[in-house]
Amino acid sequence: MYIKNPILKGFNPDPSILRVDDDYYIAVSTFEWSPGVVIHHSKDLKNWHQIARPLNSTYFIDMKGNPDSGGVWAPDLSYSDGKFWLVYSDVKVVNGPWKDVTNYLITADEIDGEWSEPIALNYSGFDASLFHDIDGRKWFLNMIWDHRVNRHNFNGIALQEYDPVQKKLIDEPRNIFKGTDIKLVEAPHLYRINDYYYLFTAEGGTLFNHQETVARSKCIEGPYEVHPDNPFISSFYRPNITLQRAGHGSLVETPDHEWYFAHLTSRPLPTDTESILDNRGYSPLGRETAIQKVTWKNDWPYIVGGNFPQDEVEMPIVEETIWPDDFPIIDDFNETTLNHQWNTVRNPFDEKMGSLSVNPSHLRLYGQGSFHNHFANSFVARRWQSLNFEAETKVISNPTTFQQQAGLVAYYNTNNWTSIHLTWDPDQGKVVDLLECDRRTLLQPLKNSIKVPENINYVYFKINVNRDKYFYSYSFNGKEWKKIDIIFDSRKLSDEYVQEGGFFTGAFIGLSCIDTASRTLVADFDYFRYEELD
Known part of the structure; x- marks a missing residue:
């Protein structure tokens, strides 16, 4: 029995993996998307289903105004003292000399239960985690951000004790690991295994030169010696393998003492267009989560098969547990709340954004700001x-x-998206039109918008994605479809294409309603169908 990678498809980066008894959990980053942090559950490390999204209100995180790719970076999920512990960030600055990040801690008795009031612990750097030592002491780690001129921004890994009684960090932080010559050390996860403390960190940045570095010490404060065969995992030296950008991950042990490493990866599209780095292509699905089997030699961990990501990995010795699909192919909007496939940008879904009850069996969206608005818009996406x-x-x-305007949107971030929508033309009345935003430049690719007949109420929109290309269609009766002969590049909704202004997420497809005139426009969506094709 084998696990096929990736195990979490689409935008699911920075996995923090955890086992509690016979259950496995992975928490992943969500950046500016709400609800923040997605937690997935498995019994066998092969089959996963979404179980919780803890940061579901501004009580936990307020991302209004956050930049593209700000918000929740690299959550850390752990279990100790009979409860779950979740560390997460809110990054307010992505580009610039500062990051202005706040690291929070919440706890819960049940993984899908109520979470405690957030505790703001520190502000000195992102990718924070919490380590529970065998003596009961708890240690907080994060990378140290250095804004000073002529200094490397990634200054090392800070370690500081956390007091669960006082609910605060105590003593002074210590810089325990400066990283290697690869630089950009981040994403610390600490483990106590036999006689050693093992420090796992990511280095090299999150594009194609990404890697995971392992170091160990018999003292928690170091000094830490680096793995003799570093990097622990990387795709950099293998440009032709499927799984690229491997790194930033965490370790888990099965009940039978097998070891696995969950890590981020991406699957670039081969392209004839010159790529930014090493011609390896573009990844519209964003950074996904894969898993590798780990073996030990001389008290050092090694990836089974070599220090690069394997497409298939041997399963642990356990009966396979297959879950129903997380999301329906067709969402008829018959529930009173949005199902778990839906996400909103920065702000949680609320009565200002829309309703599922005003017009039964419809999702109603109220027109707000444009896609460029970081404070108020009405856009739900998966x-x-x-x-x-x-x-x-x-x-x-x-x-x-x-x-x-109101319609269907393919979206990466505020500056990179396309849409097919209903809008108004002074000469024709209600029309179907297209817009494209390409690296902040707004384009209107249709020379002539398409008039909606006077007797038509509902209009149908469809997108077809076929690897590196996609196109839109429309219908006035749901049966006869008309393809719009404008082809868009999937690569333009990828990290590798975007780069500037934040490039840590992935492509979404969603529904929107924009009104920059009077904020009175209403759009009622009768259903949404998302169907993967062979």
């Missing part, structure tokens, strides 16, 4: 989890100005 799918919706909306 991850691309395949590069061969189609998505479809049915919408009724009555714009009365060109400043109003």
Whole structure:
């Protein structure tokens, strides 16, 4: 029995893996998307399903105004003293000399239960984690951000004791590991195994030169010696393998004392267009989560098969547990709350954004700001989890100005997206139109917008994605579809293409309603279908 990588498809980076008894959990980053932090559950390390999204209100995190790729970076999930501990960040600055990050801690008795009031622990750097030592003491780690001129921004790994009674960090932080010559040391995870403390860190940045570094010491404060065959895992030296950008991960032991390492990776599309780094292509699905089997030699961990990611990995010795699909192919919006496939940008879904009850069996969105608005918009979306799918919706909306639009959107961030939508043309009335935003430049690729007949209420929109290309279609009756002969590049919704302004997420497909005129536009979506194709 083998595990096929990646195990979490689509935008699911920075995995923090944990076992409690016979259950495995992985928490992943969500950046500016809400609800923050996604937790997945498995019984066998092969089959996973989404179980919780803890940061579901501004009580836990307020990301209003956050930049693209700000927000929740690299959560850390642990279990001790009969409860779950979750460390997460809120990064307010992505580009610039400072990061302005706050690291928080919350706890819960049940993984899908109520979480405690957030405790702000420190502000000195991102990728924080919590280590529970065998003597009961708890230690907080994070990378140290150095804003000073002529200094490397990644200054090392800080270690500081956490007092669970006082609910605060005590004593002074110690810089226990400066990293290697690869630089950009981040993502610390600490483990106590036999006689050693093992410090796992990511280095090299999160593009194609990414790697995981392991160091060990018999004293928690160091000094730490680096793995003799470092890097522990990387794709950098193997440009032709499927799983690229491997690194930033965490370790788990099975009940039968087998070891596995969960890590981020991406699957770039081969492309004839010159890539930014090593011509390895572009990854619209973003950074995903894969898992590798680990063996031990001379008290050092090694990836089984070599220090690069394997496409298939031997399963642990356990009966396979297969879960129902997380999300329905068709969402008829018959529930009173959005199901767990849906995400919003920065702000949680609320009555200002929309409703599932005002018009039963419809998702109603109220027109707010544009995709460039970091404070208020009405946009719900789900991850691309395949590069061969189609998505479809049915919408009724009555714009009365060109400043109003409602429709279907393929989205990476505020500066990189496309949309097919209903809007208003002063000469034709209600029309179907396209917009594209390419690295902040707004384009209107349709020379002539498409008039909606007077007797038509609902309009149907569809997107077809076929690996490196995608296109939109529309219908006025849901049966006869008309393809718009404008082809878009999937690569433009990828980390590698975006780079500037934040490039840590992945492609989404979603529904939106924009009104920069009067904020009175209403759009009712009757259903949403997302179907992966062979």
